[in-house]
Amino acid sequence: MKNIFFKKSTRTRYTLEKSYLRLRRELIGGSILLGVVFITGTLWFWLVEKWSLIDSAYMTTITLSTVGFGEVNPLDDRSRLFTMVLILMGIIVIGYLVNRITEAFLQGYFRESIRLRQKRNVIDKLKNHYILCGFGRTGGNVAREFAAENIAFIILDSDADEIEKAQQQGYLTLQGDATLDEYLLLAKIEDAICIVAALSSDADNLYTVMSAKALNPKIRAIARGSTEEAVKKLERAGADAVVSPYITGGKRLAAAALRPQIMDFVDGILSGGERAFYLEECLLDENHCPCIGQSLAQTQLRAKSGALVVAIRRHNGTLIPGPTGDSILEVGDSLICMGTAEQLRALNNILGPINR
DSSP: OOOOSOOOOHHHHHHHHHHHHHHHHHHHHHHHHHHHHHHHHHHIIIIISOOOHHHHHHHHHHHHHTOOOOOSSOOOHHHHHHHHHHHHHHHHHHHHHHHHHHHHHHTTHHHHHHHHHHHHHHHHTOOSOEEEEOOSHHHHHHHHHHHHTTOOEEEEESOHHHHHHHHHTTOOEEESOTTSHHHHHHTTGGGOSEEEEOOSOHHHHHHHHHHHHHHOTTSEEEEEOSSHHHHHHHHHTTOSEEEOHHHHHHHHHHHHHHOHHHHHHHHHHHSOTTOSOEEEEEEOOTTTOTTTTOBHHHHTHHHHHOOEEEEEEOTTSOEEESOOTTOBOOTTOEEEEEEOHHHHHHHHHHHOSOOO
C-alpha cells in the first residue's frame, strides 16, 4: 500500500507530531478566543447602545479588523473606551492567530492533516483484512508474505522505530498498544478476518488474543509463543493456531538436514512471491458450495481445475491426508489444495464464493 507519511527519522517525526498537536490546540484556542471577543463586542453595542443586531455585528467587525471606517452611530465616552479595549483585544487575538497560521503553513501542518485524514479514510474502508500486531523480526517476515500475496493488512505496533520501518516499506500502519481495545477498534477488528499476534512478549500476545476474541469472536487468531507453556496458555485463551519460532525452527532445521529436497519443495509452495505452486485452504460453505454431499471423485475437482486436493480437514478437526475418491465432502470441511495460481482460481470458481 502507498505510504502516506513523510519519510523522516523517528525522532523528527515524533517532534513533528507533538508540534502538530500543539498547533492544533493553539489554533482552536485562538479561534475560540476571537469568537468570544466578537460576541462580546456585538452584545455590547446591541444591549448597551441599543443598536440593531446587524449594526452591532458590523461595528464589531470593522473595529476588530481596524479598517478605519467611521462609527455606525455616535458613541459616548463609555462606549468609546470599550471600543478602544475591543480594538486592542482584536489586535492581540488576530495577531496571535496569524502567527499560529503562519507557523502551521511553514511546518506543513495543513498538508499533514490532509494526509492523516487520508490515512484514516483508508483504514475506515478496510474490510476482510488482516491485522498484524508487532513489526519485529517475526512480524517483518509475516508482512512480506502478506504483501507477496496482495493481502489487505494493517500493522499495529507501539514502537515508533518499528512503525517507521514499516512505513518506509510502504505498509499501512497504526501506532498503538495492541493489547488495548481502543487500538484494535481503530484497526477495524470487527471487520477483520484474521489477527496475527507477533509481539515480542508472550504476555502481550496473550492479552492481544483475548482482546481480539472478545471484540470479534469469529476472527481467526494466530499467535507467537516462545515456550511450550506459552503455547498452551495461548491455545487456552482462544488462539486458533500458535507458532513457536524456536520449536518450529528446530524441527525445520532437523528436516532440512534429513530431507533437504522435501524441505526445498515445501518452502517453495509455502513462501515467496515468485513461487510456481501454492497451497490453499478452502472452507466449504453450505449456502454456496455445490459439492456438499458428493464424493471427491464425483466432484471431479482435479479434472476441472487441475488443482490437487492433498488433505481434508473435517469440521470436528480430524485431518484426512491424501483423501481417496470415496471421501465425502461435508459442511464445514476445509480442503487443503495445491496448484498454480490459475488452477486455484478455477477451483474457487467451482466451489463458489467460499471463505479463504
